[in-house]
Amino acid sequence: MYFIGVDIGGMSVKAGLVDEKGNILLKDTAVTRARASAEEIVADIAALVKKVVEAGGIHLSELGGIGVGSPGSVDDAAGVIRYSCNINFERTPIVALLGDALGVKNVKVSNDANCAALGETMFGAGRGAKNSVTVTLGTGVGTGIVVDGRLLTGNRSAGAEGGHVIIKAGGEKCGCGKRGCFEAYASATALMSRTARAVERHPESLLAQVAKERGIDGKTAFIAAKQGDKTAKRVVNDYIRYVGIGLVGFANVFYPEVFIIGGGISKEGDALILPLKEFVKKNAYGAEFNPPIDVVAATLGNDAGIIGAAALAM
Amino acid sequence: MYFIGVDIGGMSVKAGLVDEKGNILLKDTAVTRARASAEEIVADIAALVKKVVEAGGIHLSELGGIGVGSPGSVDDAAGVIRYSCNINFERTPIVALLGDALGVKNVKVSNDANCAALGETMFGAGRGAKNSVTVTLGTGVGTGIVVDGRLLTGNRSAGAEGGHVIIKAGGEKCGCGKRGCFEAYASATALMSRTARAVERHPESLLAQVAKERGIDGKTAFIAAKQGDKTAKRVVNDYIRYVGIGLVGFANVFYPEVFIIGGGISKEGDALILPLKEFVKKNAYGAEFNPPIDVVAATLGNDAGIIGAAALAM
Numbered sequence: 001m002y003f004i005g006v007d008i009g010g011m012s013v014k015a016g017l018v019d020e021k022g023n024i025l026l027k028d029t030a031v032t033r034a035r036a037s038a039e040e041i042v043a044d045i046a047a048l049v050k051k052v053v054e055a056g057g058i059h060l061s062e063l064g065g066i067g068v069g070s071p072g073s074v075d076d077a078a079g080v081i082r083y084s085c086n087i088n089f090e091r092t093p094i095v096a097l098l099g100d101a102l103g104v105k106n107v108k109v110s111n112d113a114n115c116a117a118l119g120e121t122m123f124g125a126g127r128g129a130k131n132s133v134t135v136t137l138g139t140g141v142g143t144g145i146v147v148d149g150r151l152l153t154g155n156r157s158a159g160a161e162g163g164h165v166i167i168k169a170g171g172e173k174c175g176c177g178k179r180g181c182f183e184a185y186a187s188a189t190a191l192m193s194r195t196a197r198a199v200e201r202h203p204e205s206l207l208a209q210v211a212k213e214r215g216i217d218g219k220t221a222f223i224a225a226k227q228g229d230k231t232a233k234r235v236v237n238d239y240i241r242y243v244g245i246g247l248v249g250f251a252n253v254f255y256p257e258v259f260i261i262g263g264g265i266s267k268e269g270d271a272l273i274l275p276l277k278e279f280v281k282k283n284a285y286g287a288e289f290n291p292p293i294d295v296v297a298a299t300l301g302n303d304a305g306i307i308g309a310a311a312l313a314m
Numbered sequence: 315m316y317f318i319g320v321d322i323g324g325m326s327v328k329a330g331l332v333d334e335k336g337n338i339l340l341k342d343t344a345v346t347r348a349r350a351s352a353e354e355i356v357a358d359i360a361a362l363v364k365k366v367v368e369a370g371g372i373h374l375s376e377l378g379g380i381g382v383g384s385p386g387s388v389d390d391a392a393g394v395i396r397y398s399c400n401i402n403f404e405r406t407p408i409v410a411l412l413g414d415a416l417g418v419k420n421v422k423v424s425n426d427a428n429c430a431a432l433g434e435t436m437f438g439a440g441r442g443a444k445n446s447v448t449v450t451l452g453t454g455v456g457t458g459i460v461v462d463g464r465l466l467t468g469n470r471s472a473g474a475e476g477g478h479v480i481i482k483a484g485g486e487k488c489g490c491g492k493r494g495c496f497e498a499y500a501s502a503t504a505l506m507s508r509t510a511r512a513v514e515r516h517p518e519s520l521l522a523q524v525a526k527e528r529g530i531d532g533k534t535a536f537i538a539a540k541q542g543d544k545t546a547k548r549v550v551n552d553y554i555r556y557v558g559i560g561l562v563g564f565a566n567v568f569y570p571e572v573f574i575i576g577g578g579i580s581k582e583g584d585a586l587i588l589p590l591k592e593f594v595k596k597n598a599y600g601a602e603f604n605p606p607i608d609v610v611a612a613t614l615g616n617d618a619g620i621i622g623a624a625a626l627a628m
Contacts, residue, residue: 073600073603082603130469131468131469143567145567147461147466152461152466152567152568154445154567154568154569154570155444155445155568155569155570155571155605156569156604156605157569158569158600158603158604158605159565159566159567159568159569159570160567161566161567161569161599161600162566162567164566164599165479165562165563165566165567166481166559166562166563167480167481167482167483168481168482168483168484168485168494169481169482169485169499169555169556169559170482171482171483176599178597178599180482180559185483241483242483245480245483245494248479248480249479249480249563250567251473252473252475252476252478252479253457253459253468253473253474253475253476253479253564253567254466254468254469254473255468255469255470255472255473255475256468256469256473257469283492285475285478285490286387286472286475289387289396289397289472290470290472291469291470291472
């Protein structure tokens with residue numbers, strides 16, 4: 001059986017023909033006419049889906065279903081995109097619109113980060129785990145939670161905003177206006193601020209030199225730390241500890257089989273993943289009586305969105 | 315249809331005949347022979363269930379099912395009580411044992427706090443909510459999480475230990491050995507420590523006087539605060555803020571319809587519940603776009619365990 005996964009982005013829409021094992025057989029993209037009407041955008045998506053299905057040599061009627069991942073606030077159960085900052089969706093009943101346009105009954109929608117988490121869990125780094133928490137360490141911190149093989153999105157899909165769980169009451173200011181959110185400590189942005197502060201305080205450090213040479217981004221501290229710089233090591237260790245504290249919080253609520261770490265910072269690989277695994281093992285409640293929780297880096301990259309969207313419909 | 319709810323405690327086992335609406339039609343108790351063998355304890359429970367069913371004038375074969383709530387670590391899916399500090403259970407397959415002893419097929423087990431949360435959600439303060447988080451503010455802090463009408467217990471039922479989510483990295487020491495846990499700020503024990511510290515620092519306060527008269531417990535600060543004492547108000551406000559920070563964390567993950575507050579501290583009623591509701595409204599992520607989250611005090615009292623255990627089997 002074949003499925004279509006649609007990954008809507010601010011610049012382009014990607015659609016892929018996906019088999020039951022999560023393999024993308026072929027994919028195609030179209031420009032997102034972000035300022036066109038919602039109906040026009042959906043018509044573009046429908047046309048793209050048709051194109052992909054035809055290129056695959058099958059008929060729409062043979063599809064097992066279509067899954068759609070969209071940025072913004074999505075009401076999964078209602079099949080509605082409530083709003084999206086960069087695309088002209090507002091209370092857009094995308095499931096009904098797309099289903100009608102294509103004559104396909106099984107159409108599902110969720111937030112794009114949730115789709116990526118589902119894709120990684122079922123077919124990527126999670127390798128079929130039933131319970132996972134995917135944490136995306138990027139400009140912000142996104143979370144996607146899978147419980148018993150299904151996405152947990154909260155009442156009216158308003159939950160799963162794990163980046164805004166408070167891990168340090170009264171702590172650093174977060175972009176959301178509150179203090180002490182996980183995101184204010186675990187995002188790439190937070191790591192960059194910490195790096196910048198350390199550079200200022202320790203102009204003599206190798207970290208400062210690396211920062212001067214290549215600028216400050218999410219990699220700077222990791223690069224200098226690998227070369228043994230103490231200042232950089234402190235920045236990296238603090239950062240990992242805070243990420244770990246967030247993971248432990250999720251562990252104590254969900255006790256997932258696996259944490260999947262995505263986003264730019266996840267490219268640091270073992271330098272990030274191994275100490276995180278150790279931290280979770282040491283600090284998760286009841287870890288001494290329970291099976292260990294694995295921590296792995298995401299593996300599907302940009303395809304996670306398409307595969308996960310398709311998985312929504314499986 | 316009738317169900318049996320069994321609530322195992324360290325001192326006594328309670329069993330109730332419960333209808334589909336969560337009403338307890340009759341109940342009975344037996345002494346828990348905590349140091350007898352697990353088989354003997356289960357035999358006692360079976361005898362108690364038989365007694366209750368017979369007193370109800372029905373036959374075991376007419377039961378819709380039996381639910382059991384037990385203290386300790388329970389593997390819900392396997393139907394096994396892994397261990398319990400105060401009762402002689404160790405990897406006790408209670409579902410199989412009790413089912414065989416009584417010839418009843420539908421037997422379920424969960425942790426007692428989870429059962430209480432399910433009972434309150436379906437038939438108590440939650441009044442049929444589909445998504446709830448029950449937070450019990452007692453000696454420790456327990457959590458019970460209901461998602462889509464079902465208990466969320468995590469992989470191998472090792473989760474839902476929300477008392478040990480870290481809300482203040484590097485903060486107060488918790489009984490579990492870690493720092494900054496929700497429990498270290500929101501338990502009655504934490505409130506008592508805060509009260510004691512405030513009394514020491516402000517011997518001139520009304521709080522100190524109240525403490526002298528009646529000793530320090532979870533009520534002391536609330537009593538003095540109601541009489542307008544500034545020191546007591548600060549203690550209470552700080553306490554409520556920390557409870558609120560924990561709730562906001564759960565809100566951002568689950569966005570439940572309702573928070574149900576149980577445990578001794580919940581008896582403070584509006585003095586606790588109203589400011590918590592306000593705090594959650596102000597601080598939950600996306601609360602301005604989403605339906606408000608209710609905060610209510612638990613209403614079923616000691617019956618929550620029986621009713622919730624019965625609800626497990628519904």
